[in-house]
Amino acid sequence: MKLQTHFALLDEGSKQEIRRTILKAVAIPGYQVPFASREMPIARGWGTGGLQITLSIIGKKDILKVIDQGSDESVNAVNIKKLVTKTTAVETTDETKEATLIQSRHRIPEVPLKSNQILVLQVPIPEPLRQIEASELKTKALHAEQEYSGAWLMLFEQIMKYGKTATDADHPVLVHNRYVMAPSPIPKYDNDKIHQSEALLLFGAGREKKIYAVPPFTNVTSLAFEDYPFEVESFEGKACHLCKTTKAFMDELVDELTNEPYYACNDTSACLSRLNQNEARMEVDVHVAK
Amino acid sequence: MAYAAVKGGTKAIEQSLDRLTYERIQSKQVIDIETIKGTMRGLIDQVMSESSLYGEDLAALAIKQAEGNVEEAVFLLRAHRSTLPRVYYTKPIETENMAVERRISASFKDIPGGQLLGASHDYSHRIMNFELLKETQSDMKKWLQSFLQAEEQVEHTTNLQCLPKVVDYLRQERLFPEVEEDNAEPLDVTKQSLQFPATRSERLQILTRGNTGAVTSLGYAAIRGYGEVHPTVGELRVGHLPLTIEHPTNQTQNDEDDYYIGTVKVTEVESFIPVSIKKGQKEELEFEIGYGIVFGQNETKAIAMSILDYSLSSEGKKYPTEDEEFVLLHIDSLESSGFISHLKLPHYVTFQSKLDSVRKIKKEPVSL
Structure with a gap:
């Protein structure tokens, strides 16, 4: 069978x-x-x-x-x-x-x-x-x-x-x-x-x-009213602790040592490509400086 | 060097699955399918009924794989079921033709054909039988031999293949309304999603594959106070029904050309429910029938199904048990367990969104 x-x-x-x-x-x-x-x-x-x-x-x-x-x-x-x-x-x-x-x-x-x-x-x-x-x-x-x-x-x-x-x-x-x-x-x-x-x-x-x-x-x-317009979640003043962007939907995490909140991009794949772009840019900068 | 994605989830799942296998086999006891089939009749019947797939071998395998967890075994069979194309529909069956193994009526003591207790836990004392701890095969053989010998001495006077229905007797007295036969082709809930108001055929299909506990509980609610049903079990039968299909190509009207493909064991219940009917100026009492039929010997579920079948036919929606959306959309094992268990999935994004909303409102309290 x-x-x-x-x-x-x-x-x-x-x-x-x-x-x-x-x-x-x-x-x-x-x-x-x-x-x-x-x-x-x-x-x-x-x-x-x-x-x-x-x-x-x-x-x-x-x-x-x-x-x-x-x-x-x-x-x-x-x-x-x-x-x-x-x-x-x-x-x-x-x-x-x-x-x-x-x-x-x-x-x-x-x-x-x-x-x-x-x-x-x-x-x-x-x-x-x-x-x-x-x-x-x-x-x-x-x-x-x-x-x-x-x-x-x-x-x-x-x-x-x-x-x-x-x-x-x-x-x-x-x-x-x-x-x-x-x-x-x-x-x-x-x-x-x-x-x-x-x-x-x-x-x-x-x-x-x-x-x-x-x-x-x-x-x-x-759906929203003219005088109460549609508002999205706000991450004002928050940046991803990995890729440093401020323009993303963030996960709120808590530092186990300091008990302070910190933030990370929720879209992990977008965060990863930003990280890699930053890395590439830094390498170019280093190259130019030489 | 570029960053690479973390592969945590994949590895974690593999480890979890290994752990599951470990739990299943760590005692090093092998249970084979024949043992499950031969000893777990009640479990097999419940699993086949809730998965709406009649196959004892498959049910036994599912039970083995699921380590005896009914919810999981039903899940396995349903998932397997949906990979199979539907090749045939069987022809309608007259349940008078059931090969009866058990048949009781709570309405009449002396029903035509007689009461037949068959095998049932109903009359046993629920006392732990510690003798079973040391049951041996030779004990079994000895017992079986004497049982079968005694059986041979019994003279069978009734033909158990065509016992008359109890309801026919009452119909002759005109205590039941004459109902026209409804031979409309039943809808298939596995091929077309349930729409409301549901047809009777859809209702019966959803009820018969419902979770045993859910069907029983709602049936109980309907007779205890949250419903208006006061049933008497007119007839409860357990036995095998013969199944036939039409010749796939040569479709004649002749039943002789049909193929016999085997039998299914079912429990069938006809509950008699007194209802008051307005006839001109005065009210009269009549009986109506609530119908229940389930795969295997699942008597409580079949009776509860007959109660719900009737309470869902009522026009008013005074009680939740009369509301077909309330009953039919919540009794399926896979649907209810699936949605409840999905709460274990991460809800980080949705919760973050909720947090944002609550924080904003707290920051700027309303001033009206």
């Missing part, structure tokens, strides 16, 4: 169905298309939606990058990468620029994406109105009628209570002036990268059995 694993694990029928779902998602930007999500060898909630998209669209020539909360080496990123390469033997990379297919959990890479790249984001709760309305039947109707006052009221109530909007990751966006969409729990810092992105963005929610998309060059705005 020895069974061979199919290329990219899923049988071709399943892949075809998922690709059709993706096409529909691309055709209706921001609309959540239901699909018969398969049970995967990794747990539901650990990126099975993203994984099913990746496995359905990956080809032998693709170069794959997988990140989890900004890191290529996070255990779950490694695990997903391992599963995809084991069943496809495609090349992998940590360099955002080199990748043709990027699967990510909760971050959009800081190196700007290009038109020959596809970003697949893992989504826990695809429904941006779920906190306001628990029933799927009702939220479907709200989207159909473009009835988004619940989402606006949520922001308004926060302003009344706290003096400003208090959303964190997964701040809802309006796609192509039609659908309010959950951008997946990316920090607000990443929201603007979806707007007019050159790369195709695909969102997969395995447990919730939904796929949605933002095609390249689509208008995407974060």
Whole structure:
């Protein structure tokens, strides 16, 4: 009883169905298309939606990058990468620029994406109105009628209570002036990268059995009021302790000796390439000085 | 020299997996699949039911690989299941044709065909049997021999292949409403995601593959106070059902051309639920049926399923157990355990974002 694993694990029928779902998602930007999500060898909630998209669209020539909360080496990123390469033997990379297919959990890479790249984001709760309305039947109707006052009221109530909007990751966006969409729990810092992105963005929610998309060059705005504009996380006055940049989303770390906080770039691959650039520049300087 | 990426995660995972293998085999005891199949009937049945994959060998292998962890064994089988194409659908089965091994009714003492206790823990005293600590193969052989000998002496008068349904008896009395046969092609929840309102076929599929504990708990809630179901087990059957498929190319209407592909062991429950029906000016009492069927002998789950099947058919949504989204979207083993366990994944970015939000609000308190 020895069974061979199919290329990219899923049988071709399943892949075809998922690709059709993706096409529909691309055709209706921001609309959540239901699909018969398969049970995967990794747990539901650990990126099975993203994984099913990746496995359905990956080809032998693709170069794959997988990140989890900004890191290529996070255990779950490694695990997903391992599963995809084991069943496809495609090349992998940590360099955002080199990748043709990027699967990510909760971050959009800081190196700007290009038109020959596809970003697949893992989504826990695809429904941006779920906190306001628990029933799927009702939220479907709200989207159909473009009835988004619940989402606006949520922001308004926060302003009344706290003096400003208090959303964190997964701040809802309006796609192509039609659908309010959950951008997946990316920090607000990443929201603007979806707007007019050159790369195709695909969102997969395995447990919730939904796929949605933002095609390249689509208008995407974060929900906000004119007098309370959208605000991203602030790292003012903070610099990465490795590459020294001040323009990045940072992880806050604590020095075990002094108990003082210090900061590091969250996108480890972007940090690494900055480090290498700095190094190269220093070598040139040394050379010129000679 | 350029900086290179740290490869911590890869190595850590390898070490963790080695550790897992170590834990599985460190006692140097080999348990083979036949032993699991031959001794862990209850576990196999639960795993097959929750994974909605009927295969005792595969279930036993999954149990071995998962070190007896049910959640993990179900996970393995479901993941395996989704790599297989669906080749056939079996033809509809009349459950009257079940080869019955156990059949009881809590509604009538004297049901046509009789009560048949079969094998059940129900009538055993739950006292630890320390004799089992020194059970030997020769003891077993001796016991089996005398049991089978006695069995041969018994005269079987009933045909256990076609016992009438208890409900038929009540239908003759018009205590159950006449229901038209619904022969609509069932939807397949593994091929098409569940949409609401769900059809009965979808509801039954989700319930039967539900986590045993979850189905049992919600069924319990529905009869204890958070629901309006007061069921009587009209009939509970355990036995084998024959499966047939149509000839793949030569599709005639003739049943004789069908292929017999084996049997599945199931538990089937029909719960009788009294309901009050308005007939003109006055109210009348009638019975309705809640239906439960699960792979293997999983009687509590099958009864709970029949309760939930009925409570989900009610129009009002007074209780969570009557809300199909509440029940059907939360009882799947893989979905619930997957999302709960994902909380172990790092949430550094999302938490940093939350911190930022809380700090900003603390810095500038609202002045209204």
